[in-house]
Amino acid sequence: MKDASKFKWPKGLKRTKTRESVLSVLEVSKSPLSAREIYSEIERMGESIWLSTVYRALDAFVEAGLVTKTSVLDNEITLYDLKQSGHKHYAVCVGCHKIIPMLNCPMDDFKPKLLKEEFQITGHKVEVYGYCTECKEL
Ligand SMILES: [Zn+2]
Numbered sequence: 001m002k003d004a005s006k007f008k009w010p011k012g013l014k015r016t017k018t019r020e021s022v023l024s025v026l027e028v029s030k031s032p033l034s035a036r037e038i039y040s041e042i043e044r045m046g047e048s049i050w051l052s053t054v055y056r057a058l059d060a061f062v063e064a065g066l067v068t069k070t071s072v073l074d075n076e077i078t079l080y081d082l083k084q085s086g087h088k089h090y091a092v093c094v095g096c097h098k099i100i101p102m103l104n105c106p107m108d109d110f111k112p113k114l115l116k117e118e119f120q121i122t123g124h125k126v127e128v129y130g131y132c133t134e135c136k137e138l
């Protein structure tokens with residue numbers, strides 16, 4: 001596998017084949033993936049790995065600040081994505097659990113009615129639910 005990674009390998013993080021594979025799958029993916037999806041993708045590339053190894057690699061990446069972990073549908077689904085440009089939000093299909101990343105942050109224009117002195121906002125979580133095009137037709 002060629003080392004075309006544009007992400008700097010975090011200092012102090014051990015480089016293993018599984019970790020490199022996990023990272024390359026995330027790099028190619030256009031949407032966030034679950035650990036199971038990453039696992040299947042690596043298996044498809046002909047590598048034999050354990051799902052638990054994928055989870056451990058992802059945990060290490062999250063801890064190193066390279067990957068973001070997002071839970072949707074009341075924590076039923078956990079998704080992993082490379083930490084690239086800021087944060088992301090997702091629209092979740094309640095029919096098939098497909099996850100579609102939002103193109104913007106709906107909170108950009110949102111001005112919470114809070115007094116600055118009383119509360120400092122450091123983050124937010126927004127989820128949108130609905131039906132994807134396939135589920136809508138059923
Ligand atoms: Zn759907």
Ligand SMILES: [Zn+2]
Nearest residue numbers: 087105106107
């Ligand atoms: Zn946002």
